[in-house]
Amino acid sequence: MNVLLILLVPIGIILFFLLLSSFFVVKQQTAALIENFGKFSSIRNSGLQFKIPIVQRIAGRVNLKIQQLDVLVETKTKDDVFVKLKISVQFQVIREKVYDAFYKLQNPHDQITSYVFDVVRAEVPKMKLDDVFERKDDIAIAVKAELNEAMSDYGYDIIKTLVTDIDPDVQVKAAMNRINAAEREKVAAEYEAEAERIKIVAKARAEAESKRLQGQGIADQRREIARGLEESVDVLNNVGINSQEASALIVVTQHYDTLQSIGEETNTNLILLPNSPQAGSNMLNDMIASFVASNQIGEQMKKSNAAKGISNKRKRTPPPATDGDVQY
Incomplete structure (x- = not known):
C-alpha cells in the first residue's frame, strides 16, 4: 500500500502539470x-485555448x-548627387494568411528591406x-506597389509607405544653402534699391514743391513791391511830383535802404556798391535804357516773325490756273 501511494503521488503531480x-x-x-x-x-486566435499535452x-505566435x-537607402540622382532616403513601411499580416506569413518567410523584415532597396x-x-x-510621393507609391x-x-x-527623410551629401547641402542665401540677398538688395528709389523720388518731389512755393512767394513779393511802388508814385504825383522824378526818388530811397540793411548785418561778406548821390539816378537811367532796348528788340522780332509767316504762306499757295491748263 505504501509503495502504491509512493508511485501515485509523482504520477499525480506529473498529470497535474500536464493538465x-x-x-x-x-x-x-x-x-x-x-x-x-x-x-x-491549426491556428488559434485570442483567448483561452487548449492543446493536447506532448502531442x-x-x-509560434504571429503579431x-x-x-x-524604417529602411535607410543611399543612392544617387540623375545629376550625380548622392542622397540618403529614409523609407518607412507600414505592414500587417493578413489574418487569413497567417500560415503563409509564418512558414514561407524566415525573416520578413529582410525581405521588405530588399524590395525597398530595389x-x-x-x-x-x-x-x-x-x-x-x-x-x-511618387517614390513612396512605387515602393508600395512593388x-x-x-x-x-x-x-x-x-x-x-512614406519617404520620411531626404538627406543629400553634406557638400551639396552647403552649396544649396549658399544658393538660397544668395537668392535671399538678391531679393533684399532689390527691396533696398526700391526703397532708396522711393526716398529719392519723394525727396525730389518735395524739393520741386518747395521750389514752386518759393517761386510763388517771390512772385507774390515782387507783386506787392510793384503795388507799393505804384501807390508811392500816385502819392508823389498828388503832391506835384511827376512820374520820372518820383521814380528817381524811389530808386534813391531804396538804394540807401539797401546800404543801411547791409551795414546792420555783422556777418555779411564784403559787397562793393556805389554810394554817391547820383548812383541811384544812374541806376534808374540804366534800367530805363535796358527796358527801352528790350522793347525795341521785341518789336523787331515780332515784325521779322510776321514777315516770315507771310512769305511761307505765299510759298504754300498754288499759282492761279491759266487758260491753257486743263482743270478737272
Whole structure:
C-alpha cells in the first residue's frame, strides 16, 4: 500500500502539470500556430485555448498589429548627387494568411528591406535632386506597389509607405544653402534699391514743391513791391511830383535802404556798391535804357516773325490756273 501511494503521488503531480500545460492564452491581435509532432495542425486566435499535452505544441505566435519598418537607402540622382532616403513601411499580416506569413518567410523584415532597396535604386536615378524632393510621393507609391505585389503571396499587406527623410551629401547641402542665401540677398538688395528709389523720388518731389512755393512767394513779393511802388508814385504825383522824378526818388530811397540793411548785418561778406548821390539816378537811367532796348528788340522780332509767316504762306499757295491748263 505504501509503495502504491509512493508511485501515485509523482504520477499525480506529473498529470497535474500536464493538465496545466494543456491550457494557454493567446493575446489580442495575435495568432498562435499549433503543430502535432512537428506538423502544422491549426491556428488559434485570442483567448483561452487548449492543446493536447506532448502531442501538440505552440510552433509560434504571429503579431497581427500594424508594424513599421524604417529602411535607410543611399543612392544617387540623375545629376550625380548622392542622397540618403529614409523609407518607412507600414505592414500587417493578413489574418487569413497567417500560415503563409509564418512558414514561407524566415525573416520578413529582410525581405521588405530588399524590395525597398530595389525600387528606390531604380526610381531615384531617373530624377534630379530637386525632383526627388518634389516627387517623393511618387517614390513612396512605387515602393508600395512593388511591395504589395511581392509580399501579398507571403501573407503580408502593405498599408502605407512614406519617404520620411531626404538627406543629400553634406557638400551639396552647403552649396544649396549658399544658393538660397544668395537668392535671399538678391531679393533684399532689390527691396533696398526700391526703397532708396522711393526716398529719392519723394525727396525730389518735395524739393520741386518747395521750389514752386518759393517761386510763388517771390512772385507774390515782387507783386506787392510793384503795388507799393505804384501807390508811392500816385502819392508823389498828388503832391506835384511827376512820374520820372518820383521814380528817381524811389530808386534813391531804396538804394540807401539797401546800404543801411547791409551795414546792420555783422556777418555779411564784403559787397562793393556805389554810394554817391547820383548812383541811384544812374541806376534808374540804366534800367530805363535796358527796358527801352528790350522793347525795341521785341518789336523787331515780332515784325521779322510776321514777315516770315507771310512769305511761307505765299510759298504754300498754288499759282492761279491759266487758260491753257486743263482743270478737272
